[in-house]
Amino acid sequence: MTESNDTTTLVERLQSVQSQLKAPKGQTNKFGNYNYRSAEDILESVKPLLAANGLALIVSDDIVQIGQRVYVKSSASVIDAYGAQIGSNGFAREAETRKGMDDSQITGSASSYARKYALNGLFAIDDTKDSDATNTHGKEKNSKPQQNETVNALDGLI
Numbered sequence: 377m378t379e380s381n382d383t384t385t386l387v388e389r390l391q392s393v394q395s396q397l398k399a400p401k402g403q404t405n406k407f408g409n410y411n412y413r414s415a416e417d418i419l420e421s422v423k424p425l426l427a428a429n430g431l432a433l434i435v436s437d438d439i440v441q442i443g444q445r446v447y448v449k450s451s452a453s454v455i456d457a458y459g460a461q462i463g464s465n466g467f468a469r470e471a472e473t474r475k476g477m478d479d480s481q482i483t484g485s486a487s488s489y490a491r492k493y494a495l496n497g498l499f500a501i502d503d504t505k506d507s508d509a510t511n512t513h514g515k516e517k518n519s520k521p522q523q524n525e526t527v528n529a530l531d532g533l534i
Contacts, residue, residue, distance in 0.1 A: 386460040389429040393454075394500045396425050413501075415491040422499060431456055435494070437487050446470045448483065450490035452498045466493030 399421040401411035419433075426433055431454045438449045448470065453463030468490035474482050495501070 384429075386431075386454070386456050386462060389431055389456070390454055390462055390498075392429055393422065393425045393431065397422055397499050397501070399499075399501055413492070415488055415495055418492065418495045418499065418501065422495075426454065434461075435491055437490065439483075440467075448486040448490045450487060450494040452491065452494040454498065462498070464494050464497035466490040466495075466497065468493070 399413050399418045401413045402417045403412050403414050404410070405412060422433070434451075434453045434455060436451050438451070440447050440449045446469070447467045450466045450468075451463055452466075453461045455461040466489075468486040470482055470486045474485070477485065
């Protein structure tokens with residue numbers, strides 16, 4: 377770990393945190409059968425690195441309306457002892473309704489999602505290959521059975 381000093385810039389210290397950060401996918405989605413990382417997983421991994429580099433993390437949420445939709449805008453910023461800061465934002469749209477959730481739970485869920493992506497942006501965490509981003513939750517059609525169904529249907533006509 378890099379110890380911070382007065383001559384190390386905020387960008388250099390953030391780069392050090394980014395290069396050292398290992399944020400494992402500590403959560404499992406049993407429905408989709410994939411692993412993912414939560415905002416809490418990222419925070420648990422990054423806090424010691426921030427401390428070692430003389431940085432603090434500030435995370436906050438705002439509710440914003442864009443058109444007819446309501447979004448949670450999460451901001452994540454690192455700040456040094458001199459007040460210099462660098463930040464990133466993440467947005468998540470609140471669902472109008474969600475089965476089994478009241479309004480505060482819907483907002484909380486959107487906040488967690490937006491915070492995760494604000495943190496991903498700030499700490500250069502790439503989730504493009506994350507199952508959470510590409511999972512079809514079992515709705516993906518397998519072309520092989522579909523092809524066999526077509527062949528069987530044609531055989532019935534011949």
